[in-house]
Amino acid sequence: MARTAVGWEHLVIRPDTKLTPADKKRVEKAIRRAKKEGKIALTAQQTIPYEEMYQDGICRITNRLYSKSVLCEDINYSEASDDEKAVLFELYCKLVNYFGPAVGFELSVICYPADLSEYQKMLAINPKGDQFDAIRKEYSDMLVRQVSKSRYERRICLTYTIEADDVKQARSRLGQIDNDVVGHFRSLNVAARSMSGYERLATLHKCLNLEETRKFRFNWDSLNHTGLSSKDYIAPSSFFFKDGRYFRSGASFGAVSFLQIRATKIYDTLLNDLLNMEGSQIVSIHAKALDQNAALKTVKRKLSDLDKAKIDEQKRAVRSGFDMDILPPDLVTFGKEAQKLLEDLQNHDEKMFLVTILIVHAATSRQKLENLIYSANGIANTHNCDLIRLDYQQEQGFMSALPIGINQVEIQRGLTTSGTAIFLPFRACEVFQPGGVYYGLNATTGRMILADRKKLKCPNGVVLGTPGSGKSFSCKREAADVYLHTNDDLLFLDAENEYTSLVEQLGGQIIRLAPDSDDYINPMDIDLSTDTGENPLLMKADFIMSFCELILSASQGGLKPIEKSVIDRCIPKVYREYIKNPVPENMPVLGDLYDCLRAQQEPQAQELATAMELYVTGSLSYLNHRTNVNINNRVVCYNISALGQNLKKPGMLTVQNNIWQRTTVNRYAGKTTRIYLDEFHLLLKEPQTAAYTAEIYKRFRKWNGIPTALTQNVKDLLDSPEIENILENSDFILMLNQAASDRNILAQRLAISPKELTHITNSGAGEGLLFFGDKIIPFVDKFPVDTQLYKVMTTKPADLAA
Structure with a gap:
């Protein structure tokens, strides 16, 4: 677990935590005077602290101050090994160190309610007037129920601010910073991109309307024809900052607090513990690097002050007859921290940053708001920190928390590079691609996993798991989703008679290959x-x-x-x-x-x-017969469970050839073919079928084919030399519960961390790890058992008996 020392306590600038009655009177008098002089905004739009947003994402905050933002995707940090965390932390330190005294930056993590009505539209499956409409509605309703389990979403963005004479000069400088920052994120394996003006406005709209369901409707042409400002499209209906302890934004209640760090060491779990709360919130971290020479002079001056204080204490001790080597503990601690800080600044590539950490909570009522703040303060206390309300600075605090890049709160904490970087915003990566297939819920975040294998560089797949872990069910669920959402063809090589019910439900063709069968496939077909x-x-x-x-x-x-x-x-x-x-x-x-x-x-x-x-x-x-079945049906199941030992090998090769020809025809018709190869290890036992299978995995990507192999024994699978090519050509691996010996093999080959291994260790059916491209996602797929689809997909003996 990463942690960092937090020295420089003497450079903290703190407000009083409580206002005296006299202070409150002075504040109220200052507010009345500001209103009279016109220094307080009269409209919600005037409150928002920027002057103009440009289409390319540059924001003019004042005449000389400009900012730009980068949107970041999340990565697996909480599930990473300690060594991986150390590497990520080191790389993030380099990103923080990139920002010098001339560039301030703001890290913003925005947690907001999911728009369930939008998800309902996205996940709805339109009826087609056929016998499958009832299944479409059942499956669509199931998806909506699953997505509603994850009530909050979050967005991570990094905003950086510079001074420039005009927007042209700012555009040139910010463009260079953009490229450098995205490059630093790429080294972290974080997908990041520069935000456009529309995206920045949409994010600000989320922040200003955290607990409201107002839709963001905006286009740049409207600014020319209506005379409106971009602020008119993002501002809430009203602001209310009269109460010094909370504010109102539209119909929502909110409060801004700052994080006061009392701990001598802070851990990388602090930020995520706060963000894991169920509720609307914004965490904003403003940081500005000090000039290195000025920072060194300040620390050396403080060291001199501490030395003088030590001498004074020693003189006092001698006069009182005490041992002069016994010094006050605080003085000794501060001296050690200051000395270590000086060493870090001089020798360890550390900079000094002035940091402000603001947290905004929002709720639909004051009671819910206070409950949120109480919970957050409890989390902060466990890390030896305090969450202190910004009394009579709610307006400045809320505006500073917006991802604009301006800080109006003069409460700063001195932190080194590592102290600033310890607030990593990363938790767990997500995959949510509209139009993709449902693969369950993210076991870490609870969010739905929607993934489109067609968007991978190589959509080939492998499903691994012990008997009863849910391999065939996972593939049936994927196939049913594909059937209902797309026009793709589905082909099953069924070695254990497990797909008959689903194929019958979907009106497919079942080809029973057996010596006593009347279903024939001609190996000589061309x-x-x-x-x-x-x-x-x-x-x-x-x-x-x-x-x-x-x-x-x-x-x-x-x-x-x-x-x-x-x-x-x-x-x-x-x-x-x-x-x-x-x-x-x-x-x-x-x-x-x-x-x-x-x-x-x-x-x-x-x-x-x-x-x-x-x-x-x-x-x-x-096998000496002409084909007499409909091999052109959209769903075809090749049932080879009764072929017998002598016919199984040539029979499987015949089926593979038939699949190849079907994929070839579909390729030139612009259609995708999905192939599911159950009991995959059987295909690898003979050199001919193994070579044919390896060729499928090498070439089908170019032929609009998506093969998926299912097997339960990793050791048997790896005995085939062809598996090297198959694993290397698969960007989709769905891994369910694994035997102990198999876990060790997979951990080495696929670089699985010990914490990630827990998801495939004695896990229940439908629980495991999903490898999707370069992402590893722990998932839980608890498919509702009261659905018609479940009844035709399950192979559990108890379910079948029922």
């Missing part, structure tokens, strides 16, 4: 209707050679060059009639290839034909 840019016969030849190699591998160790040449010679002959007249009855079957091999003169051809005889006229002739 598609000539789609121009793929490649010769279809050459592509088919690769598959047929893999097929022959598979059935020969046990006895001969694979195909020899002569045998490959014989097969290559036979393929054009076998497809000659179909190419002339491509009708279904001319499609060749394995028996046609067998006959063509029998007609060749080479002894190797006869050996091939003999090996193939078992699959043509023998007991395994199930």
Whole structure:
């Protein structure tokens, strides 16, 4: 856990915590005089302390003061290991150190109520007038219930302020700072971007209307035609600052406090403990670096004062007959801290900052507001800090807390670079992409996870988990979401007969591949209707050679060059009639290839034909039929659970080839194909199916294909050399409960921290870690059991019995 020393106590500028009756009278008299002289704003718009906001995000605060803001995404900090936290803290210190005396910065974290009505619109699934409308409504209602569990959202932005002669000069300087700051955030693995003027106004609108549901409606053209200012669009209906202890912004009650640090050491958990409260709040940290020479002189002067105080105490002790080496504890402590501070400034690349930490709380009533402040003060006290209300400075405090970049509160604390950087705003990364698939709730923040795999660099996926952890349920839930939201095709390779109910519910095609089945898929199928840019016969030849190699591998160790040449010679002959007249009855079957091999003169051809005889006229002739099922249905389930040991390998290879052809056709139709490969380790046991699967993971991204592999045993999975390519080409990994030995393997390969490992250690069904691109998100997916979809997706014996 990161922590930092907080020296420089003697440079704190503090107000009195309580006003005497005489003080209150003086304040009230000053307010009356200010009103009479016109120094107090008469409108809500005049209260907001900036003059103009430009479209590129530059804000002119005064004639010479300009600011700009960067919006930051959150990252996993609370779940990181101690070593990772130390690295992040060091990098954040470099960002803080970037700001010199000429550039002030303000870190703002805004927590505001989620707009549930907006989420309801976003998550609604429009009816299509078919038999699935009832399911669409059920699923949409479920999403709305889930998103309503996370009542508050938060936004992080960094605002920096400079002085310039005009906006042109400010634009040039702020542009350079923009690039540098975004670069520093990139080194932290934080996605950050410069905020436009519209985004800054929208953020200010949130801050000024924390507990109200007013929509932000604004466009730049309206300023030209109406004569209004941008402030007119963000200001609340009114401000009320008459009471010295709280304020009113519109219908909301608010109060501003400052954080007084009494601790000699503060920890990196302080800020997040405050932000984890359920309620509307703004935490604003203003910091301005002092000139290094001036800071050194100040510290040295204080050291001299402390030395003089020590000498005076020693003289007093000698006169009183006491030991001169016994000094007051406070004097000794201050001396050590000042000495350490001087060393840090001189040798450890530390700067000195004047810091103001303001916290705004808002609620719909005064009672709720006081409860919030009471809770926040309790949290501050546990960190040996105080939350002190800004009596009769509520207006200045609230305006200073806005992410504008101006500080009107003259309460400053001297902190070093590390003392300033200890207030890291990061907690846990989120993924919420409108139009994405629901994957549960973030276990750390409680927010809904919506993720669109199509937006990843490589959408390939792997689902890992022990039996009963919810692997197949997770994929069914994703597939149902995809079916209801998109036009993507869904293909399932079902090795355990787990997807039949869902596919039937979605009106899909179930293909039962078994020796006693009447559902047939022809391994010799070829598609000539789609121009793929490649010769279809050459592509088919690769598959047929893999097929022959598979059935020969046990006895001969694979195909020899002569045998490959014989097969290559036979393929054009076998497809000659179909190419002339491509009708279904001319499609060749394995028996046609067998006959063509029998007609060749080479002894190797006869050996091939003999090996193939078992699959043509023998007991395994199930694959020697033309396709008689609808393989073009939007949802297809290849049920291979009853194929048997001898047919399973060629059967799986046949299904893979069928999936490949379907994906090829969809690619040129501009359609996405999602493929779910259950019991994935079975495909990796044979070199032919493993190579075919690895090829799918290498190439399907360019073919609008999104494969997802499901398996329960990581060790078996890693025994295949092909898995190296598959893991490296997967930006989506959904990890459920893992066995102890598997956890250790995955922790090393995927750099999982000890705290993150707890989410896949003895976890319940539907709980785990989601790897989405470069983000790791702990999730909980408690799908409602009282829904029709749950009934067709569950494979729990107790649910099935019920």
